[in-house]
Amino acid sequence: MTVVKVEEVAKVDENPALVGENPGLDDEAEAGYVSPDDEDGDDEDDETDSDEDYEIPSGHGVPELRKGPWTPDEDKRLKSYVEAHGEGNWNKVQRNAGLNRCGKSCRLRWANHLRPDLKKGPFDAEEVDNIIRFHIMWGNKWAKMASHLPGRTDNEIKNYWNTRLKRNQRHGLPIYPEYMLSQVTHPHQDMNCETPGESHGKKQLNEYAKEKVVDMHDLIDEVMTFQHLDYDKDPVVPTKPLKRYASTVSLQISDETEKTFCSTDLNYVLTKSQSVPLGSAIASGYPVELPSFQSSSFTLSNDWLLQCPSASMEQQIIQSPESISSQTTVFGNSEHEGCPITKIQASNLSSGSDAVFNLGQCYPVASFSDPGIPDTPLEASFYTTPEASFLSDTTPLETSFLNDNLKDQSHLYWQEPKLLTDGGQWFDPCHKLDFPGP
DNA sequence: AAGATGGACAACCGCAGATTG
DNA sequence: ACAATCTGCGGTTGTCCATCT
Numbered sequence: 001m002t003v004v005k006v007e008e009v010a011k012v013d014e015n016p017a018l019v020g021e022n023p024g025l026d027d028e029a030e031a032g033y034v035s036p037d038d039e040d041g042d043d044e045d046d047e048t049d050s051d052e053d054y055e056i057p058s059g060h061g062v063p064e065l066r067k068g069p070w071t072p073d074e075d076k077r078l079k080s081y082v083e084a085h086g087e088g089n090w091n092k093v094q095r096n097a098g099l100n101r102c103g104k105s106c107r108l109r110w111a112n113h114l115r116p117d118l119k120k121g122p123f124d125a126e127e128v129d130n131i132i133r134f135h136i137m138w139g140n141k142w143a144k145m146a147s148h149l150p151g152r153t154d155n156e157i158k159n160y161w162n163t164r165l166k167r168n169q170r171h172g173l174p175i176y177p178e179y180m181l182s183q184v185t186h187p188h189q190d191m192n193c194e195t196p197g198e199s200h201g202k203k204q205l206n207e208y209a210k211e212k213v214v215d216m217h218d219l220i221d222e223v224m225t226f227q228h229l230d231y232d233k234d235p236v237v238p239t240k241p242l243k244r245y246a247s248t249v250s251l252q253i254s255d256e257t258e259k260t261f262c263s264t265d266l267n268y269v270l271t272k273s274q275s276v277p278l279g280s281a282i283a284s285g286y287p288v289e290l291p292s293f294q295s296s297s298f299t300l301s302n303d304w305l306l307q308c309p310s311a312s313m314e315q316q317i318i319q320s321p322e323s324i325s326s327q328t329t330v331f332g333n334s335e336h337e338g339c340p341i342t343k344i345q346a347s348n349l350s351s352g353s354d355a356v357f358n359l360g361q362c363y364p365v366a367s368f369s370d371p372g373i374p375d376t377p378l379e380a381s382f383y384t385t386p387e388a389s390f391l392s393d394t395t396p397l398e399t400s401f402l403n404d405n406l407k408d409q410s411h412l413y414w415q416e417p418k419l420l421t422d423g424g425q426w427f428d429p430c431h432k433l434d435f436p437g438p
Numbered sequence: 439a440a441g442a443t444g445g446a447c448a449a450c451c452g453c454a455g456a457t458t459g
Numbered sequence: 460a461c462a463a464t465c466t467g468c469g470g471t472t473g474t475c476c477a478t479c480t
Contacts, residue, residue, distance in 0.1 A: 067449080068449075068450095069474095088465095088466090089465085091464080103465075104450085104451095104466080104467090105449080105450080107466075107467085108448090108450085109448095112449085140469065141468090141469090142468075142469065143467075143468060143469085154467095154468075154469080155449085158470085159448085162470095162471095163444090163445060166444085166445085167444085
């Protein structure tokens with residue numbers, strides 16, 4: 001298909017109706033239509049903004065794909081189509097929504113501008129802080145960063161970073177603040193030693209990202225690579241660290257109860273071609289840190305169900321019960337997909353004290369939605385034996401359960417699975433999540 | 439006042455991996 | 460098994476506006 005560049009699309013100068021509708025979006029004004037926010041109040045204008053105003057006839061009878069800025073009418077068509085049919089099948093969108101845009105363009109427009117969960121406006125201090133930390137850890141993994149910054153798009157972050165990089169280079173400022181480099185274990189101790197203003201400063205970082213950063217996929221697939229790393233010199237930074245895979249499954253937990261539980265708690269390692277139970281990865285010798293839960297004011301007075309995803313982990317727990325609680329006892333066992341489920345009583349954790357499950361040792365049977373996914377409600381269910389009966393295979397997990405049971409909490413501290421380097425170095429910061437509240 | 443420069447932003451391009459037929 | 464198609468990602472470019480000289 002041929003593509004025609006439409007330079008004159010929706011010039012505001014030529015379309016005064018588009019000016020002044022969004023006083024809060026001055027940045028976007030006059031540059032051609034870019035704002036999807038003016039849903040109300042300009043409908044009439046939209047109606048008059050027929051595509052014909054911008055269309056360039058192909059002259060060959062084949063519809064040309066439009067390029068350039070999106071018009072209000074196009075936005076409206078795309079938005080209503082996606083709202084009616086859902087995301088995905090972007091080429092169908094192109095064909096069925098009366099849009100003369102390629103599927104990629106539709107997806108981009110939706111993802112970056114029309115999605116309802118987008119957060120507009122400049123990055124706040126915390127977001128900037130996170131972006132810098134993420135870049136220290138992951139390099140130019142914009143999509144990954146975006147998944148950890150709700151409402152932000154990879155494009156937004158990328159633009160911000162590139163601008164920031166240029167500015168710092170121009171002014172001879174370090175790319176990363178020193179205090180952050182000391183806080184976040186990073187792959188290159190001399191990362192800031194290179195004068196950023198020098199022409200090859202950026203290149204070195206990029207090269208580093210390519211050559212030194214060890215992709216978790218590589219760790220899964222290339223054991224030798226993993227084993228040959230010198231952790232003292234080359235700490236591992238997972239550019240694609242372990243991801244959790246949340247699924248709804250039925251679990252037969254312990255021989256004491258015949259209940260079938262719904263859980264979204266199975267944690268998997270995602271490899272290139274499959275998802276592997278976290279325990280299998282651990283059992284295979286990958287030093288994977290299990291998820292943990294930490295609370296500042298959570299009452300743990302009941303039995304907890306701890307899933308021990310591998311025999312070796314179970315042994316760890318049995319051998320080091322003090323790492324969980326001084327009064328931890330272990331009993332019960334069952335199998336699910338080859339992963340022993342161990343029920344552990346952690347009765348010594350009282351209200352007001354921090355309930356910290358030692359990382360790498362165990363974790364409560366709790367389900368989290370991936371907090372990195374924007375606008376996904378935080379879902380965490382903590383299954384205790386007394387309340388277990390409320391769960392059945394017909395009872396879906398509900399966020400309200402979390403809200404009801406953890407309503408005194410203000411925050412959840414979320415620790416993602418991460419890689420262990422030699423000498424107890426960990427790479428992932430503890431993500432603080434605002435608790436949604438009751 | 440006019441041109442130069444920088445910042446912010448949107449959108450496109452090419453590539454690679456995943457999926458589908 | 461293979462090719463075609465779809466999807467997502469990162470890099471890059473182009474445009475406009477604000478500020479500087």
